[in-house]
Amino acid sequence: MIARRTVSRTLVTLGCVVLLVAATLHCLAYLKFSAPVVHGSNLPIALQSVFEIAFLSMAWSWIVLALIVLVVTFGEARLGKPIALICGFAVLIQAVFTVPMVGFFIGNEMIGAASLLIIIGCFLHCQSHAAAEKINVISNQND
Numbered sequence: 001m002i003a004r005r006t007v008s009r010t011l012v013t014l015g016c017v018v019l020l021v022a023a024t025l026h027c028l029a030y031l032k033f034s035a036p037v038v039h040g041s042n043l044p045i046a047l048q049s050v051f052e053i054a055f056l057s058m059a060w061s062w063i064v065l066a067l068i069v070l071v072v073t074f075g076e077a078r079l080g081k082p083i084a085l086i087c088g089f090a091v092l093i094q095a096v097f098t099v100p101m102v103g104f105f106i107g108n109e110m111i112g113a114a115s116l117l118i119i120i121g122c123f124l125h126c127q128s129h130a131a132a133e134k135i136n137v138i139s140n141q142n143d
Contacts, residue, residue, distance in 0.1 A: 015117030
């Protein structure tokens with residue numbers, strides 16, 4: 001039981017770390033590569049701002065989702081597993097739907113791998129010790 005819980009938390013944590021690294025790389029890629037090209041183009045200022053907001057908000061969403069998953073995983077929240085699964089599937093959906101638009105690249109592969117690690121870790125997640133003890137107490141009372 002403890003080993004399964006440790007593996008589950010390790011996979012979820014690894015997925016969150018990969019997601020946070022992907023978000024960091026996304027922000028750095030914007031600053032180093034995309035921003036100079038966009039600001040040097042003849043796009044109207046409004047469209048340049050939209051591009052910047054879209055680029056950075058994608059990274060921000062990954063940061064928020066990774067932090068939510070970490071909090072509910074280690075906080076032993078009652079609805080921790082469903083919340084973490086929703087976050088994992090949200091990132092997986094982002095990865096799947098961006099492939100037809102931008103093709104395969106390291107960012108898609110990173111968030112796809114992160115989401116799969118989170119999802120697999122969630123499915124391996126077992127009940128907390130408090131919940132397991134409650135079940136044992138109830139089953140002992142029925143005997």
